[in-house]
Amino acid sequence: MAKTKDSGVEERPQWDNKIQYLLTCIGFAVGLGNVWRFPYLCQIYGGGAFLIPYLIALVFEGLPLLYLELAIGQRLRKGSIGVWNSISPLLGGVGIASMVVSFLVSNFYNTIMAWVLWYFFHSFQNPLPWSVCPLNEEHTGYVTECEKTSPVNYFWYRQTLNITPDIETSGSVQWWLVICLASAWSIVFICFIKGIKSMGKAVYVTATFPYLVLTIFLIRGLTLPGATDGLTYLFTPDWEILKNPRVWLDAATQIFFSLSVAFGGLIAFSSYNEERNNCERDALVVGIINSATSLYASIPVFSILGFKARTAYNNCLQDNILTLTNHFELPDQNMTLENYDDQFRYLQNKYPDEIAKLPLLDCNLQTYLDESASGTGLAFIAFTEAVIEMPGSQVWAVLFFIMLFSLGLSSMFGNIEGVLTPIYDLKLVPKWIPNQVVTGLVCLVSFAMSLIFSLESGNYWVEVFNNYVGSVPLLVIAFFEIVGVAYVHGMKNFSEDIYFMTGSKPSIFWKMCWMVISPLLLLGVFVAYVIVQAQTYPTYPAWNATKEPFPGNETLFYPNWVFAIIILLCVVPVVPIPLVALCRLISRAMGKTSTSARSDPNPYTNDAFEIEPQEPKHREA
Amino acid sequence: MLEKVFLLICLSSALAEQLCKPDAAEGYKVRLSIKTALDDQAYMWDDNEMFLFRSTVAYAMRRQLPGQQFSVPNIVVCNETARVSFWFVVMSPDMGSLIPKQQVEKAVRMSRGRINSAFMLTDHTLEFIGIAPTLASPYTPDTPPWLIVFGVVMGVVVAGIIFLVGSSVVQKKRKKKQKSTDNNAEVNEEHSAVNEGVYNMSFTDEERITRI
Numbered sequence: 001m002a003k004t005k006d007s008g009v010e011e012r013p014q015w016d017n018k019i020q021y022l023l024t025c026i027g028f029a030v031g032l033g034n035v036w037r038f039p040y041l042c043q044i045y046g047g048g049a050f051l052i053p054y055l056i057a058l059v060f061e062g063l064p065l066l067y068l069e070l071a072i073g074q075r076l077r078k079g080s081i082g083v084w085n086s087i088s089p090l091l092g093g094v095g096i097a098s099m100v101v102s103f104l105v106s107n108f109y110n111t112i113m114a115w116v117l118w119y120f121f122h123s124f125q126n127p128l129p130w131s132v133c134p135l136n137e138e139h140t141g142y143v144t145e146c147e148k149t150s151p152v153n154y155f156w157y158r159q160t161l162n163i164t165p166d167i168e169t170s171g172s173v174q175w176w177l178v179i180c181l182a183s184a185w186s187i188v189f190i191c192f193i194k195g196i197k198s199m200g201k202a203v204y205v206t207a208t209f210p211y212l213v214l215t216i217f218l219i220r221g222l223t224l225p226g227a228t229d230g231l232t233y234l235f236t237p238d239w240e241i242l243k244n245p246r247v248w249l250d251a252a253t254q255i256f257f258s259l260s261v262a263f264g265g266l267i268a269f270s271s272y273n274e275e276r277n278n279c280e281r282d283a284l285v286v287g288i289i290n291s292a293t294s295l296y297a298s299i300p301v302f303s304i305l306g307f308k309a310r311t312a313y314n315n316c317l318q319d320n321i322l323t324l325t326n327h328f329e330l331p332d333q334n335m336t337l338e339n340y341d342d343q344f345r346y347l348q349n350k351y352p353d354e355i356a357k358l359p360l361l362d363c364n365l366q367t368y369l370d371e372s373a374s375g376t377g378l379a380f381i382a383f384t385e386a387v388i389e390m391p392g393s394q395v396w397a398v399l400f401f402i403m404l405f406s407l408g409l410s411s412m413f414g415n416i417e418g419v420l421t422p423i424y425d426l427k428l429v430p431k432w433i434p435n436q437v438v439t440g441l442v443c444l445v446s447f448a449m450s451l452i453f454s455l456e457s458g459n460y461w462v463e464v465f466n467n468y469v470g471s472v473p474l475l476v477i478a479f480f481e482i483v484g485v486a487y488v489h490g491m492k493n494f495s496e497d498i499y500f501m502t503g504s505k506p507s508i509f510w511k512m513c514w515m516v517i518s519p520l521l522l523l524g525v526f527v528a529y530v531i532v533q534a535q536t537y538p539t540y541p542a543w544n545a546t547k548e549p550f551p552g553n554e555t556l557f558y559p560n561w562v563f564a565i566i567i568l569l570c571v572v573p574v575v576p577i578p579l580v581a582l583c584r585l586i587s588r589a590m591g592k593t594s595t596s597a598r599s600d601p602n603p604y605t606n607d608a609f610e611i612e613p614q615e616p617k618h619r620e621a
Numbered sequence: 622m623l624e625k626v627f628l629l630i631c632l633s634s635a636l637a638e639q640l641c642k643p644d645a646a647e648g649y650k651v652r653l654s655i656k657t658a659l660d661d662q663a664y665m666w667d668d669n670e671m672f673l674f675r676s677t678v679a680y681a682m683r684r685q686l687p688g689q690q691f692s693v694p695n696i697v698v699c700n701e702t703a704r705v706s707f708w709f710v711v712m713s714p715d716m717g718s719l720i721p722k723q724q725v726e727k728a729v730r731m732s733r734g735r736i737n738s739a740f741m742l743t744d745h746t747l748e749f750i751g752i753a754p755t756l757a758s759p760y761t762p763d764t765p766p767w768l769i770v771f772g773v774v775m776g777v778v779v780a781g782i783i784f785l786v787g788s789s790v791v792q793k794k795r796k797k798k799q800k801s802t803d804n805n806a807e808v809n810e811e812h813s814a815v816n817e818g819v820y821n822m823s824f825t826d827e828e829r830i831t832r833i
Contacts, residue, residue, distance in 0.1 A: 121767035121774075135756055142756075183771065186778045193785045326652065329702035333656035436786055 012077060013196050015272055020200040022285060024269055025070075027207035027410025029260050029290040032112065032379075035407065039234065039298035040374030041254055045247045046238030051295075053242065053251035058291055061521045062255040064513035065478055067283035067506075068485055069261055073270035074279050075497040079421030080264030083271075087489045089588075093580030094480050095422060098264030100573040101473050102418030105263070107446050108465040109412060110188065111453040112376070114180040116404045118160055119380065121180075123397035130155035131388040145545045152385045157543045160380075164456045165544040166556055167464075171456025178454050185447045188412055192420075192439045196272055199413050206406040206413075213403035214297055217396075221303030224390070230306015233369045234298060249532065252525045257470065259290055262477040265414030268421035278502045280510075301378075308386040309368035316363035320344075323358055375466075376459075379404060416442070463540055464558075468566050472533075473573040475526040479519060480577055486514045538566065640719055641699040641710045647719045648710040649729075650750040655705065658746035666705045670740075671698060675709075677736045678729070682711055682720070685728035690714050726752050 015021040042050045076083045081095030122129050133146035133154060141147070146154035157163050164171045191202040221227055241247055260266065270279060314337060321335045324347065335343045348355050373382040379400075387396045419442055423429060429438050453462050485494055491514065495505045541553035558566065641648060651674075656663045664670070675696040682691040691714055701707040711720040729736065729752055737747055744754030 117774075118767075121770040124770050125766045139756065179771065183775055183778070186775065186782070190778055190782050190785070193782065194789070198785070325704065326706075329704040329706060331656075331703045332654045332705060434789075436789065 013272055014274070015196065016200055018277075020196075020203060021269065021273060022282065023203045023207040024196075024200065024410070024413065025266060025282065025286045026289050027203050028265055028269070028414030029258065029286055030207070030210070030293045030407065031258075031260070031411035032404065032408050033254075033258050034290065034294040035297045035301065035404070036375055036378040038254060038258070038294035039301045040372055040378065041250055042234055042298055043302070043372050045244075045250065046241035047233070047235045048237035049239050049241055050247065050251065053248045054255065054291070057248075057252040057255040057521075058287060060513060060517050061252060061525075062259050062261075062291075063283060063287045064510060064518045065256075065261045065482065066259055066266070066287050067280060067510065068482060068514060069266045070270040070279040070283050070286075071494070071498055071501065072485060072489075073267035074273045074275065074277060074501060077271045077275070079268045079271060079425045080418060081422040082425040083267055084484065087484055089584045090581040091480065091484045091488060091577075092584065093576035093578065094477060094484060095264065096576035096580065097473065097477050097573050098262060098267075099419055099422045100576070101469065101477065102263045102265065102415045103446070104465065104469045104569070104573065106412060106415035106419065107450045108453060108462045108469075109408065109415060110184050110446065111181065111450050111458065111462055113184040113405060113408045113412065114177060114450075114454075115160065115376070115380065116401050116408065117183055118176065118180045119384070120398065120401035120405065123394055123401060126394065128384075128388060128393055128397060129159070130384050131393070150385070152381050152388075155384075156376075156380045158545075161459050162456050163459055163543050166542050167457050167460040167540065167562055168559055169457060173451060173454050174456065174458075177458070178451065181447060181450055181454055185443045185450075187409065188416060189440060189443045191409070191413065192416060192443075193436055195420075195435055195439075196269075196417075199417075203410055203413065206410040209406045210403045211293075211296075213399050214300055216399060217300035217304070217403075218296075220390070220396070221300040221307070224303060224307040226307040226310025227303035228306065229310055229365065229369060230302040230304070231299065233306065234302040245528070246532075249525060249528050252521065253471070253529065255291075256478065256522075256525070257474065258294065259287060260411065260414055262474045262481060263414060264418035264422065268417045269414070271421070276501055276503075280498070280502055280506070304386045305373075305382060306369065308382060308389070309365060309371070311386075311389045312368045313363055313365045316361050320360050320363065323360060327354070327358055460540060460542070464562065464566060465569065467538075468569045469573065472526070472529065472570045475522060475529065476574045476577070479522045479526065482514060482519050482522065486519070491515060538563065640712070641697040641708055643700050643708055645708060645710055647722045647725070648708045649722070649725060649752065650706060650708050652704065652706040652748040652750060653740070653742065654746040654748075655740075655742070658742050662741075671701075673739060674698075677732075677739050678709065678711065681728040681732035681736060682725070684732055685724060686720075730755070 015024075042048075072083050072087070076086050078086065079095070080098040081092065084091045084093075084095040130152045133142035133151045135141070136143045143154070145158060149157075160177075162171070162174055191199050191206075270282075273279075317337055317340055321337075321340060324330070324344070325332065325335055328347065328351075371382075383400060384397070387393050387400065390396050416439075420439060423438060423442075424435075452458065455461075491511060494514075495511070499505045538558050539555045540558060542556045544554050643650070653666065655666060672693065675693045675698065678696045679691040679693055682695070683689065691711070695712045695714060695716065696709055697712060698707050698709045711725050712718070713720060729749055733744065733752075733755060737743055740747055748754075
C-alpha cells in the first residue's frame, strides 16, 4: 500500500462506521428548529390536526429530496460543487449557491450558539440572574425597565443583548458577546480539527445527548402541575384549521428547513460513504427520526409551557387573594386557591360595590396558554421563566442549555462541512496548507463576520438573516437540485446509479416524486412563500424601553437600506446559478472544450471502466 | 394623691385611645401574614404576641431616641382584626404627647431586622403600611461567576486544540522520518511506479459489501 501513498492522491476520508454517518446526518437534520419551531407550529395550527399536512409534506417533499441528496453525494463522491459540476457544467452554480448559503447560515446560527453559551455560563449561580431584578443605582428600588416588564425579559433584552430600540441604531460591540462567540467558534473548530475523524467522534455525544435530556425533561415535565393543561392544549385537534392554506405552506416549509437539505452538507457527508451503501434506507431513517424527534420534543416543551401557564395563573389568583384578604381583613390563608371561586362569589354577593372598586386582575388560564412563543423567545424567555419555578432550577437550566448547544452544534457541523468540502474539492487551497489551517481560517473569517451580530442591534440582524437567507434561497436551490437530477442527469442514469449503489432500482413512488410531485410542490411553496412575504412590507418586532405602553415589542418597518440588504441576501446566494450557466454557455459557444465534464478526471470513479453492477444477491438488504 | 394618679392614668388611656384610630395622623397600620410565612409552624396570634410586638416597638423607639425610657404602655394599639392587622401609635414616655410619624418610621427602619426576627417573619409578611421594605442588596462577588465557568470551558477547549494540533504535527514529523528511511531501502525498486498518475480505483478487487 506504500505505492498508493506515493502516487500523490489523498484518500478520501471515510466514516469509521455506519453509525457515525447516520448520527451525523441525524444530528444535522435535528436542530434547534425541532425544539422551538415545530411545537409552536403545532400550537398555532390546531394541535394534532397539524400533523396531517406535516406528514404529507414529509412523504412527498422531504423524503424524496433527502434520498436524492444522499444518493448523488454517495455516487459521485464529491462535495456539493463537484457533484453539480459532474452532473452538468451548467448546473455548477447550484453548488456555489449551497456553499454561500451554508456560510451565511453558519454565521448567524453560531451567534445563537453564543447566546446559549452565555445563558449556560450564567446557570451556575444562585439565584439565577434572570429570576431577580437588579437594584438601581441608588439602591432604593429595582431598575425601572426590569420592573415594568419582568426579570426574564430584562436579562434577555438588556443584560444579554443590550438591544437598541431599532435596527438603525447599531450601538457598539458587546464584549461579553464577543467572547461567547469566540468560545462557540473555538468549540466548532476543535470538533473539526481532524475533519470527519474528529467530528465523527464528537457526534456520538452531540447527536445523542439531546435525546437523553429530552427524556429527562419529559419525565420532569409530566410530573409538574399544569403539564396536562399544556398537553391537552397542544394536541387537541382543530380540524377547521386545515382549510387555511397557510397551514399547508408552513408545514411544507417546516419540513423542508427542518431536514437541512440544499445546504450541501448532506451531499458532503454521504460522499464519505462507501460506494455500495443503502442510501434509500439511510434517507428513510434520517427523515423519520427527524420528524419523530420533533414530535417527541414537543411533549416536554408543552408540559413545561403548561406548567408555566398554570403557575402564572396561580400567581394571578394569589395576587387577587391577597388584595381581597387585605381589604376585607380576612384571616390569613383563609382564602386559598381551592376555595377561591366559592369565597369570591360569596364576597361578590355580599359586597358588590366594594369588589367593583378593588383592583382585581382578570385571571384566565387560557390567556396564559395562548401566549405562544417560538425561536429565541421560547428558549430564552418562556423556558427560562419556567425553569425558575422548578425546584433545583440550576440543574434544569444547565441541562436545557447544554441540550440546546449540542443540538445546534451538530447542525453547525453540517453547515461547516457544506463550506469546507467544496473548498477541498475545488482545490482552492494549495496542498501544502494543512487542513487544520483551512478549517481555522474558515472559522476565523466566520467569527469576524459574525461580530456584526454582537452589536447592540445584533438580534435584529439575526432575525433578518434567519428569515431571508435561510428561506427563499434554499427553496430555489432545492428546486434546481431536483430538476437537475431528474431531467438534466436523467432519471434513467439516476436509476442506474441507485441500482449500482443499493442493488435495486428506485420504485415508481420515488420516480414520480422526483419527476413530478416534488418539483411541483417546491415550486408551489416557493411561489406561495414569495406572495405571502410580498403582501406586506416587512416588519420586525423591536424592543423599546422608553415607549408606552410597555412591556412588549413594537412592530417597526424595516428602513429602506435594510430592505435593500434583505433583497441582496435573497438574491446573492441564488445568483451563481444563472451566472455560472451563462458563463459556461458562453465559453462553450466560443469553442473551448476545457469545461466539459469528462476532462476533469474524477479520481474516484473512472467512467470508462464502469464495473457491471453486481447481482442483487450480494446485497443483504 | 392616689385618686389623682388614677385620674391621670384613666385620662391618659382615654386620650391614648382617642389618638389611636384607623388613619390616625401619627399612627401606622401593621399587617401580619403568619400562616403564609410559617405554614405548619405558624403560631396563634394572641395577647402574648401582641405584648411582644409592643415591647419590640418600644425597644426600637429606645434605640432611636436614646435616653427616653419607652415601655409597653407607650405603644398604643387599636382596631385589631382577624387578618391580624392593627393600628398603633407611640406616645412619649410620660404619656403626654404623641411621637411624630417620622420618628416612628426611623425607629422601625433601624430595628426592622430585630422586629422581624422576633416573630420569625420577613419584611413582606410583617408589613408596616407606609414604611417601604428595605431591599436586600444582592450579593455581588468580585469575579462574576459566569467568567469563571467561561474560563474553565475555554481552558479545556484551548488545551484540546493545542494537544490535537501538536499531536498531528508530531505524527507528521514521525511519518517523514519513516518515509525517508523507507525510501532509502526501496529506492531501487520504485523508479517508474511512483508517477503512475491517478490511482484507478475501478481495478481494486475489494468486495464492497455493506456491512449492515
